[in-house]
Amino acid sequence: QQQVKQSPQSLIVQKGGISIINCAYENTAFDYFPWYQQFPGKGPALLIAIRPDVSEKKEGRFTISFNKSAKQFSLHIMDSQPGDSATYFCAASLGGATNKLIFGTGTLLAVQP
Amino acid sequence: DVKVTQSSRYLVKRTGEKVFLECVQDMDHENMFWYRQDPGLGLRLIYFSYDVKMKEKGDIPEGYSVSREKKERFSLILESASTNQTSMYLCASRAPKLTMNTEAFFGQGTRLTVV
Numbered sequence: 001q002q003q004v005k006q007s008p009q010s011l012i013v014q015k016g017g018i019s020i021i022n023c024a025y026e027n028t029a030f031d032y033f034p035w036y037q038q039f040p041g042k043g044p045a046l047l048i049a050i051r052p053d054v055s056e057k058k059e060g061r062f063t064i065s066f067n068k069s070a071k072q073f074s075l076h077i078m079d080s081q082p083g084d085s086a087t088y089f090c091a092a093s094l095g096g097a098t099n100k101l102i103f104g105t106g107t108l109l110a111v112q113p
Numbered sequence: 114d115v116k117v118t119q120s121s122r123y124l125v126k127r128t129g130e131k132v133f134l135e136c137v138q139d140m141d142h143e144n145m146f147w148y149r150q151d152p153g154l155g156l157r158l159i160y161f162s163y164d165v166k167m168k169e170k171g172d173i174p175e176g177y178s179v180s181r182e183k184k185e186r187f188s189l190i191l192e193s194a195s196t197n198q199t200s201m202y203l204c205a206s207r208a209p210k211l212t213m214n215t216e217a218f219f220g221q222g223t224r225l226t227v228v
Binding site (some may be wrong): 006009032034036041042043044045046048089093099100101102103104105106 | 117146148153154155156157158161162163171203205206207209215216217219220221222
């Protein structure tokens with residue numbers, strides 16, 4: 001019940017296209033849903049995050065769509081660029097004093113020029 | 114600039130060795146975490162600590178232990194390294210939820226190879 005399921009495992013998009021990565025969860029106690037971006041040789045870094053009282057959050061070309069009833073959330077990258085090529089992880093937080101993050105399995109995105 | 118620093122980028126150890134992975138953060142965060150990253154499996158939580166000398170098991174604690182003697186330092190210990198522990202290890206720190214600063218900051222990772 002603490003899993004976060006992420007798909008697809010890999011994604012190839014043409015420059016200028018839209019990249020979409022999906023995640024699903026079971027535990028309704030999750031109260032914070034971030035996306036992390038990881039470039040080769042680096043640790044993951046926070047990209048964008050949303051709380052369940054909001055259905056959408058947009059920051060530049062990156063948008064999270066959140067469907068509380070379906071227990072699903074997704075990352076949309078508009079006008080995808082080669083520099084967006086990275087591994088993307090969705091995550092969910094259980095909250096509480098320990099503030100533990102549960103991660104999805106990751107999506108390797110390649111944006112072709 | 115916030116920082117989580119892992120002591121080694123690359124390590125090669127022999128089967129049966131005791132291995133120490135060190136992590137230091139400069140953000141005065143109470144919570145620190147050790148994850149293991151493997152292709153197709155994402156980031157799996159090994160152990161976490163919510164205060165000095167306090168620790169809890171994550172999802173895959175077998176074969177590992179941790180130590181947190183000071184707030185800024187969190188060590189991962191492989192008691193007797195095995196080849197199936199060859200992986201990328203990532204340390205992270207995070208402020209407690211009550212502060213509403215919920216971003217987790219990661220180190221650059223330690224690529225451990227056990228031969």
